[in-house]
Amino acid sequence: MRDLGAGFGYLLKGQRWVARHGRSYGFGLLPGLITLVLYAAALTALALWGADAVGWATPFADGWPSPWLGLFRGFLTAVLFALGLLLAVVTFTAVTLLIGQPFYDSLSEQVDRDVSPDGTAPGSGLPLWRELWISARDSLRVLVRAALWAVLLFALGFLPFVGQTVVPVIGFFVTGFFLTEELAAVALQRRDVELRARLRLLRSRKALVWGFGTPLGLAFLVPFVAVFLMPGAVAGATLLARDLLGEETEPNGSTDDTDTDTGDDGDGAPADGRPAPAHGHTTGTPDSGPAPGARSHPRP
Numbered sequence: 001m002r003d004l005g006a007g008f009g010y011l012l013k014g015q016r017w018v019a020r021h022g023r024s025y026g027f028g029l030l031p032g033l034i035t036l037v038l039y040a041a042a043l044t045a046l047a048l049w050g051a052d053a054v055g056w057a058t059p060f061a062d063g064w065p066s067p068w069l070g071l072f073r074g075f076l077t078a079v080l081f082a083l084g085l086l087l088a089v090v091t092f093t094a095v096t097l098l099i100g101q102p103f104y105d106s107l108s109e110q111v112d113r114d115v116s117p118d119g120t121a122p123g124s125g126l127p128l129w130r131e132l133w134i135s136a137r138d139s140l141r142v143l144v145r146a147a148l149w150a151v152l153l154f155a156l157g158f159l160p161f162v163g164q165t166v167v168p169v170i171g172f173f174v175t176g177f178f179l180t181e182e183l184a185a186v187a188l189q190r191r192d193v194e195l196r197a198r199l200r201l202l203r204s205r206k207a208l209v210w211g212f213g214t215p216l217g218l219a220f221l222v223p224f225v226a227v228f229l230m231p232g233a234v235a236g237a238t239l240l241a242r243d244l245l246g247e248e249t250e251p252n253g254s255t256d257d258t259d260t261d262t263g264d265d266g267d268g269a270p271a272d273g274r275p276a277p278a279h280g281h282t283t284g285t286p287d288s289g290p291a292p293g294a295r296s297h298p299r300p
Contacts, residue, residue: 007211007240014236015229017111024107028231031100036227038095039088046084051077083154089220090146090175093182094139096230101132104234108186111238115249122191131189138185138195146178176213177202179220183213183237184244191245201244212240 018025054076061069097104112121153171157163181202188198202209216233220226242249 001207003205003207004211006243007208007213008215009211010236010240010243011212011216011233012236013239014111014234015232017114017235018107018232021110024110025231027103028100028107028234029227031096031103032227032230034099035092035096036224039092043081043084043088046081050080050084054080079154083150086150086171087147089217090150090178091143092220092226093179093230093233094143096226097182097186097234098132098136098139100230101135104186104231105131105190107231107234108190108238111235112187112242115239115242117248117250134189135185138189139182141195142178142181146174149174149178172214172217173210175217176210176215177206178213179217180209180213180237180240183233184241186234187238187241188245191241205244208240208243212236 018028051073054073058073058076061072064072109121109123113119150171153167153174156167159167181198184202185195185198188201193201216229219229239249
């Protein structure tokens with residue numbers, strides 16, 4: 001239960017961070033808006049021509065008497081649209097992150113510098129094309145896993161009572177897990193943590209992951225909400241990744257409630273050039289160790 005609350009806390013802290021860094025938030029909205037337009041077009045096409053696709057795929061039912069033909073194909077059309085909506089929710093984050101890789105990587109680095117005691121942000125040192133390739137490859141592998149879960153849960157949905165009560169709840173937790181993986185991958189990929197290692201790391205703190213991703217997945221079901229929450233979700237996932245790796249974090253950085261907008265440039269230093277006040281720090285999970293192969297770049 002403690003980790004559930006901590007995960008939800010990181011989600012809120014991420015939203016507060018982008019609220020205090022308006023320029024980063026504005027740039028972070030662009031990839032989500034582009035993805036929203038693409039998905040809206042795809043779902044609209046599915047709603048308009050889904051019935052025709054079902055009719056083409058079920059020629060064996062052409063001779064069925066009324067009302068069975070209409071009920072059968074109407075049910076399949078509704079199922080097709082529901083499955084498309086589920087896949088849209090699961091894949092929205094991956095596609096948005098792929099489109100906005102440079103935006104979100106920069107945002108995540110700013111968060112790392114802001115909350116790091118020494119003002120540094122780990123970096124992979126890879127060229128942009130290489131990072132895009134790794135992100136696309138890993139997103140596809142995660143999408144395959146999510147699709148397998150979607151098919152399994154869809155099949156279990158036909159079970160009496162269980163399919164209408166337990167299965168939807170499991171589905172939201174599964175969605176939350178994969179959402180968190182995709183968002184935390186922005187920070188973890190910069191630390192050279194590969195996909196399998198990321199999955200093991202997330203499974204080691206499932207309650208923390210669910211506390212972050214499950215409410216976010218529920219919020220993403222509301223139209224347009226995902227676009228506005230994405231920048232803050234990336235910021236919060238960066239904080240969550242630091243916790244998973246046991247990295248030291250300034251408790252009084254820009255994610256704290258007592259902070260005010262001082263016109264800083266995102267690295268914690270006031271705009272008038274005076275040195276930032278020193279703060280204490282806390283540590284995350286002490287036994288999780290540093291990220292494999294992580295490298296730090298000094299604050300510019």
